[in-house]
Amino acid sequence: MTLPKPQPDKSPEKIRRMFDSIAPRYDFLNHFFSLGIDRRWRRLAVKQLLNEKIPPSPILDVCCGTGDLTLEFLKQTKNGEFYGIDFSSEMVNIGLRKIKMYQNNGVPIQLTVGDALSLPFESDRFAIVASAFGLRNVGNTEQGLREMFRVCKPDGIIAVLEFSMPQQPVLSTAYRFYFRSVLPHIGQLLARNQDNAYGYLPESVLAFDEPEQLVRRLQLLGVTDIQRQPLTFGIATFIWGRKKL
Ligand SMILES: C[S@@+](CC[C@H](N)C(=O)[O-])C[C@H]1O[C@@H](n2cnc3c(N)ncnc32)[C@H](O)[C@@H]1O
Numbered sequence: 026m027t028l029p030k031p032q033p034d035k036s037p038e039k040i041r042r043m044f045d046s047i048a049p050r051y052d053f054l055n056h057f058f059s060l061g062i063d064r065r066w067r068r069l070a071v072k073q074l075l076n077e078k079i080p081p082s083p084i085l086d087v088c089c090g091t092g093d094l095t096l097e098f099l100k101q102t103k104n105g106e107f108y109g110i111d112f113s114s115e116m117v118n119i120g121l122r123k124i125k126m127y128q129n130n131g132v133p134i135q136l137t138v139g140d141a142l143s144l145p146f147e148s149d150r151f152a153i154v155a156s157a158f159g160l161r162n163v164g165n166t167e168q169g170l171r172e173m174f175r176v177c178k179p180d181g182i183i184a185v186l187e188f189s190m191p192q193q194p195v196l197s198t199a200y201r202f203y204f205r206s207v208l209p210h211i212g213q214l215l216a217r218n219q220d221n222a223y224g225y226l227p228e229s230v231l232a233f234d235e236p237e238q239l240v241r242r243l244q245l246l247g248v249t250d251i252q253r254q255p256l257t258f259g260i261a262t263f264i265w266g267r268k269k270l
Contacts, residue, residue, distance in 0.1 A: 033228040035164045037140075041113050043220035044090070044162075048115035050216040052091055054223075057215075058208060066256050067097045067157055070186045070263045073254065074153055075101055077182055077265075082106050085151040087141050087173055088159020092120030094186075095134060096127060098153075108151070109136040110144065111159075142168050146176045153177075155184040155265075161233040167242065174246045177268045183248055184265035185239060188230040191259040200260065204230070236262045 044051070055063050071094070075081055082105025086095040089109030099107055111117050120136045139145050141156075141163050154177045156169075163169035173183050191197050204227040212223020234242065240251050243266055251266035 030232045032232050033225055035162065035229070037112065037164055039220055040162050040164070043218060043222045043225065044111075044113035045115040046218040046220070047216045047222045048091070048113065048119055051116065051119070052093070054212060054216055058212070062257055062260075063158075064093070066186060066261050066263070067094050068101075069254075069256065070094075070155070070157065070184065070265075071097045071101050073252075073263065074155065074182055074184055074265060079180065079182060080152050082153075083108060083151050084153045084155070085110070085144075085146070085176060087144070087154060087156040087169070088162065089120060089136055090116045090159070092117075092123055092136055094155060094157040095120070095136065096123065099127070099132060099134060104132060107132070107134040108146075109134075110139045110141065111136070112138060112140050114138045141172060144172045144176050148175050149178050150176050151178060151181060153182045153184065155182075155186070157186040158188065160185050161187055161229050166234065170242055170246060174248065174268060179268055179270045181268050182265055183243065183268060184263070186261060186263045187233065187239070189236055189255070189259055189262040190231070193258060196258055236264060239264055 081102050084098050084105060084107050086109040089095050089111045092109055095107050095109040117136050117138050124134050142165060154173045160166060160169050177183050191200055209224040213221060236253055240253060243251055247269045248266040249269050254263045256263060
């Protein structure tokens with residue numbers, strides 16, 4: 026029997042305040058700490074999903090933050106309907122500015138402030154429901170996935186891109202050291218915030234489901250044809266599958 030891992034404080038007030046306060050530096054720090062690889066991960070994830078044989082629209086990006094995944098869908102498909110939702114208005118505002126700057130030729134994109142635990146959309150609406158680095162922060166993983174499943178069309182795709190821990194022992198030790206002892210200090214220096222967001226980051230990743238647990242949760246919900254792709258030595262994992270008809 027595996028004991029549940031102790032979880033960091035994921036109260037909605039704390040998480041929202043934390044992302045509101047780091048929002049202006051979020052994109053810069055994301056790309057800085059990952060050496061830009063986070064962009065590649067989103068690009069690969071979207072490419073994989075667009076290879077699936079389904080109409081690639083409408084698309085919902087859950088916990089969209091500053092909209093990078095939504096924008097990646099737009100860049101790769103050029104056409105369709107795009108929705109993003111996040112409960113941090115500061116993150117969403119930055120996303121809205123990025124979308125304005127991006128030449129979207131009138132393609133409808135809607136980023137709104139809302140809760141992933143109670144999505145303001147009717148059931149069976151989206152062809153793709155995806156979340157990048159979001160689910161881990163949601164107060165109740167089970168409920169977050171249930172909502173993603175609910176708003177997905179039958180035979181549509183549910184996808185989660187999340188950090189994970191590399192399995193190779195030497196790499197895993199080095200990565201844990203960087204993640205726990207280096208990143209939080211630099212993060213706090215560059216984006217001072219009362220909730221120590223860059224201390225929370227490793228804590229939340231280490232406490233989150235391992236990929237096989239996430240796969241199990243999806244299977245229990247009724248997601249089939251689940252595929253799993255470790256990215257960059259397993260520092261991130263992309264998991265996706267279909268809502269059973
Ligand atoms: C690490 S950011 C990821 C942002 C973006 N998806 C990306 O790829 O960079 C996590 C986001 O999850 C959002 N979030 C956490 N819990 C949420 C909830 N219950 N409802 C909506 N958004 C939530 C936060 O506000 C934050 O913007």
